[in-house]
Amino acid sequence: MKTKLWLVMAVMMALALVGAGLNVAPAATAGEWYAEYFNNPTLSGGPTLTRYDAHISFSWGTGSPGEGIPADNFSARWTRDEWLEAGTYRFTYRSDDGIRVWVGDTLVIDDWRDRYATVSIVDRYIPRGIHRVRVEYYEHTGDATVQLGWERLQAGSGWYGEFFGNRELSGPVLLARYDAAIDFDWGTGSPDPAVPADNFSARWTRNVSFTAGTYRFFANSDDGVRVYVNGQRIIDAWQDQKQLNGFQADLNLSAGTHAIVVEYYEHGGEASVHVWWERVSVVTDGWAARYYDNPAMAGGPALVRTDPEINFDWGEGAPASWLPSDNFAAVWTRQINFTPGLYRFNFRADDGVRLWLNDRELLMDYWQPQDYVWHYRDWHYLSGTQTLRVEYFDATGNARIQFWWDYAATVQAARALAPSSTYRAPRIGTAPAAPVAPAPGIAPATPIATTQGAPGPWTIHYYANATLSGTPVVTLRDHDTPLSFNWGMGSPDPKVPVDNFSATFEQTARFEAGRYTFNTYSDDGVRLYVDGQRIIDSWRPMRGARAATITLAEGEHTIRLEYYERTGAAQVRLWWVKR
Numbered sequence: 001m002k003t004k005l006w007l008v009m010a011v012m013m014a015l016a017l018v019g020a021g022l023n024v025a026p027a028a029t030a031g032e033w034y035a036e037y038f039n040n041p042t043l044s045g046g047p048t049l050t051r052y053d054a055h056i057s058f059s060w061g062t063g064s065p066g067e068g069i070p071a072d073n074f075s076a077r078w079t080r081d082e083w084l085e086a087g088t089y090r091f092t093y094r095s096d097d098g099i100r101v102w103v104g105d106t107l108v109i110d111d112w113r114d115r116y117a118t119v120s121i122v123d124r125y126i127p128r129g130i131h132r133v134r135v136e137y138y139e140h141t142g143d144a145t146v147q148l149g150w151e152r153l154q155a156g157s158g159w160y161g162e163f164f165g166n167r168e169l170s171g172p173v174l175l176a177r178y179d180a181a182i183d184f185d186w187g188t189g190s191p192d193p194a195v196p197a198d199n200f201s202a203r204w205t206r207n208v209s210f211t212a213g214t215y216r217f218f219a220n221s222d223d224g225v226r227v228y229v230n231g232q233r234i235i236d237a238w239q240d241q242k243q244l245n246g247f248q249a250d251l252n253l254s255a256g257t258h259a260i261v262v263e264y265y266e267h268g269g270e271a272s273v274h275v276w277w278e279r280v281s282v283v284t285d286g287w288a289a290r291y292y293d294n295p296a297m298a299g300g301p302a303l304v305r306t307d308p309e310i311n312f313d314w315g316e317g318a319p320a321s322w323l324p325s326d327n328f329a330a331v332w333t334r335q336i337n338f339t340p341g342l343y344r345f346n347f348r349a350d351d352g353v354r355l356w357l358n359d360r361e362l363l364m365d366y367w368q369p370q371d372y373v374w375h376y377r378d379w380h381y382l383s384g385t386q387t388l389r390v391e392y393f394d395a396t397g398n399a400r401i402q403f404w405w406d407y408a409a410t411v412q413a414a415r416a417l418a419p420s421s422t423y424r425a426p427r428i429g430t431a432p433a434a435p436v437a438p439a440p441g442i443a444p445a446t447p448i449a450t451t452q453g454a455p456g457p458w459t460i461h462y463y464a465n466a467t468l469s470g471t472p473v474v475t476l477r478d479h480d481t482p483l484s485f486n487w488g489m490g491s492p493d494p495k496v497p498v499d500n501f502s503a504t505f506e507q508t509a510r511f512e513a514g515r516y517t518f519n520t521y522s523d524d525g526v527r528l529y530v531d532g533q534r535i536i537d538s539w540r541p542m543r544g545a546r547a548a549t550i551t552l553a554e555g556e557h558t559i560r561l562e563y564y565e566r567t568g569a570a571q572v573r574l575w576w577v578k579r
Contacts (some may be wrong), residue, residue, distance in 0.1 A: 004064055033078040033135075037065050041138040043075045053078065056135055059117075060144040075138040076146070086257065089150050090119050090205075095137060096145040102134040112138075117145040121162070121173065123205050125231040152504045159204040159262070163277040167224075167265040169542045179204065180294045182262055182275040185541045190271070201265040202273075209320060211305040212255040214280040219247045220491075221264060221273040222569040229253075240267050246489040246498075246568050250280060254310040255305075267454075274568055279304065287332040287390075291319050295393040297329045307332060309425055310390055310403040318399065329393040332403075340383035342414045344406040346376045348421065350398050356389040360484050360575040364517060366474040369395045374421040379414050393414035458483055458505045462492055466564040483561065486571040502564035505574070514578050520561070521545045522572045527562040541566045 002361050032054055036047035048068040058076055065073045084103075091108055093099055096117035101109035108124045137146045148244045159182060163175040173519075175194045182204055190197040222242055227249070232513035234249040264273045274293040279288060286308040290301035303320050310332055345364060347353045350372040355364040357380075364377050392401050392563045402423045407415035461472035473495045483505055491498040520526045520536055523543040528536035563572045 007340045033080050036077045037069050038075045039069055041075050041140060043077060043136060043138075047077075056146060056148040057083040058144075058146050062439045065144075066460055071144070072139060072141045074144075075136070077137075078135040080133055081129050081130055082133050084126050084128065085152065086126065086429040087125050088154050089121050090121060091148070091150045093149075094118065094120070094145060094147045097140045099146060099148070101148065102132075104131045105499065106123075112136075115139050117143065119171070123203070123261065125228075125261075151457060159206045161202055161204045163195045163197050163457070164201045164203075165196055165199075167199055167201050167267060168263070169203055169263060174200075177489065180296070181423075182273060183543065184273050186271040186272075187563050188270055193475050197271070198266060198268045201263070203264075204262045206260050206302075207257050208260055208301070209257045209303045209305070210253045214250055214252050214254065215277050215304075216248055216250050216280050217275070217277045218569065219262075219273075219275045222270050223267045224263075224265045225275070226254070226263040227275060228259075228263075230258050238263075238265075240272075248489070272567075285376060287334045290331045292329045293324055293566045295327045295329050295395065297331065297391075297393075303386075307477045310401060311423060311425070312399075312401055314394075316398060323401070326394060326396045328399075330401075331392075333387065335385055335387050337385045338382040339407070339409075342369075342379040342408040342411070343382050344376055344379055344408075344414075344417075344419065346374065346402075346406070346419075346421075346423075348372055348374045348400070348402040348423065350400045351395045352391075352393045353401065353403075354391040355403075358387050358389070359389060360573060362575065362577050363518075365517075365577075367393075372398070372400055373529070376419050378419070379408065388562075430466075440537060458507045460506075462496045463502045463505045464497055466502050466566060468502045468504065468562060468564070483572070483574040485573070488569060490572075491570065498570070499565060499567045501570075502562070505561040505563070506558065508556050508558045510556050511552045512578065513552065515549055515551050516578050517547055517549045518559075518574070519545060520572070522563060522575050523569050524566045526572065527563045528574070529558075529560040529562075531557050532560075535554045539564070543569075 032052040034487075035049075035051050036055045037049040038044065039048045046469045051066070052369060056370070058065065062071055062279060065074070065076065082103075091101065093109060093111070094117050095100070095111070095115065096303050096426040097114045098112040099109060100107065100112050103124070103126055106124070106126075109120075109122050111120065135148060159179045160177050161175075161177055162173045163407075165174050166173055174434050184191070184329075186197075188197060190200065191202070200409040217227055217229070217234060219227055219237065221237070223240045225235065226233060227245070228239055229251055234251055235247045237247050262273075262275050272536065286306040289303075289305050289307045291303035291305075293302040302323060312319070314325075316325055319330070344357055347355070347364060347366065349366070349370065352367040353364065353375070354362065354367055355377070357363050364375060365378065366373070390403050404424050404426050406417055406420075406424075407427075408417055457477055460474075462474040463469065464473045474493045478507060485492065487498075489498065491501060492503070518528055518535060520528060521544070522538075522540075524541045525539040526536060527534060527539055528546075528548070530550060530552070533550075535550055536546045538546050557578050559574075561574050562573070
């Protein structure tokens with residue numbers, strides 16, 4: 001729908017250019033502009049004509065604005081006070097000839113030159129408050145046109161991207177579109193047939209709402225990249241470079257909406273750019289919540305906040321007024337110190353939900369459209385600090401989710417506690433006076449159900465290239481750690497490069513007969529084999545999850561995972577669940 005809206009807007013703009021003039025939206029409706037017209041092009045001396053103008057939208061052709069003003073070589077100034085909420089504003093102007101615009105003391109538009117009446121766009125972050133807006137204009141010769149409008153950019157549309165046919169982010173916009181994420185590898189190609197494969201640039205803008213805290217912003221690219229938050233440049237890598245780079249910056253953000261701008265240029269050869277962020281400070285008083293304006297959780301979240309519990313009924317609305325009411329997603333994570341005992345986990349959701357334990361055990365998986373259905377997972381023994389992650393997406397219609405759990409100290413108590421679809425706010429941090437011993441017949445950290453992880457031992461080979469070629473530079477046999485590695489911007493070993501390395505992980509494990517779903521999460525490529533059969537094949541630069549389900553006979557089976565890291569962050573995880 002948003003793409004169609006943009007196309008309609010583009011067609012309307014083209015039709016207006018063909019006609020007598022462009023009908024740019026008025027700047028605001030708060031009041032009129034105080035206008036001063038001068039009989040010279042330099043705003044010199046006193047004005048010859050003063051009046052109030054409702055809008056700055058004029059096309060005088062070869063005529064004059066009014067009595068006493070010549071048709072050529074005149075100038076004008078408009079001023080008025082405006083209340084503006086904090087955010088990124090898109091200023092759209094069309095002038096023949098020069099124009100300058102100030103918002104308060106900030107020079108937002110500086111195009112003081114002879115020019116044709118073409119449409120131009122400038123995005124600027126404006127803080128909340130009352131601002132004196134001043135517009136200056138001069139006409140040299142020929143036609144006289146000046147039009148100005150602005151709008152506040154809202155979150156919920158992903159990144160608004162503009163692509164230019166040069167490395168300077170200047171001149172006409174060749175392509176304008178919305179992108180879900182800044183996560184591109186164009187190789188030797190280009191973003192679109194309208195954009196050249198070399199010597200182009202792009203600017204993406206987006207408003208994101210954050211809970212107060214410290215956030216780490218990451219960028220890597222081929223070639224230059226810059227990242228701004230609220231107009232402050234936090235990453236500056238504006239130079240030719242290959243994808244053997246990684247830049248990051250930590251920033252303490254207040255609660256509220258913040259404007260993020262990413263600028264990029266491509267010189268020659270391969271083209272790629274990746275920008276994302278993570279929260280560094282720990283959430284201690286609730287669930288760390290990340291809301292996405294797409295159901296695939298692509299790109300950085302559009303809203304980051306702390307939720308005290310997962311109990312929401314947004315109806316046909318959304319978690320925030322500027323998020324889409326359909327096709328959004330959310331992820332909640334929390335570290336919880338569980339009293340030793342048995343836990344039953346419950347969901348009611350419209351639509352899809354998943355529950356993860358310690359980022360490797362998929363305890364519940366109902367990732368499909370559904371109409372507020374209740375699901376529960378019977379009993380699971382837990383003790384001590386564990387990390388829960390809840391994932392949710394809304395398709396269309398109502399958006400609702402509840403997540404809670406029941407507690408039983410013993411098997412007898414668990415058998416006596418019947419499942420119930422009634423939501424009960426979980427009690428967190430309220431342990432009994434004395435520790436409860438593990439229930440008979442249930443080993444600590446072992447679920448009653450037959451969910452299985454990937455405990456090892458793994459035989460691991462690391463290669464100093466991305467193609468699993470030659471002799472491994474590191475070989476080890478890992479007996480203790482599950483196959484869950486997050487090296488960040490580093491590498492597994494000093495002998496292994498931080499980028500363009502690869503690895504194989506192999507083990508033989510005993511399985512009960514049944515159907516198993518194997519899951520991977522990686523940045524970048526993965527291939528998974530079970531008894532030599534390739535069941536997952538995503539051998540390309542990427543960041544995300546993959547899954548495949550197969551039937552296994554009882555006995556031993558060989559699991560082999562192949563992985564490669566290209567550039568930037570490096571991580572890989574593997575786990576499986578018996579259905």
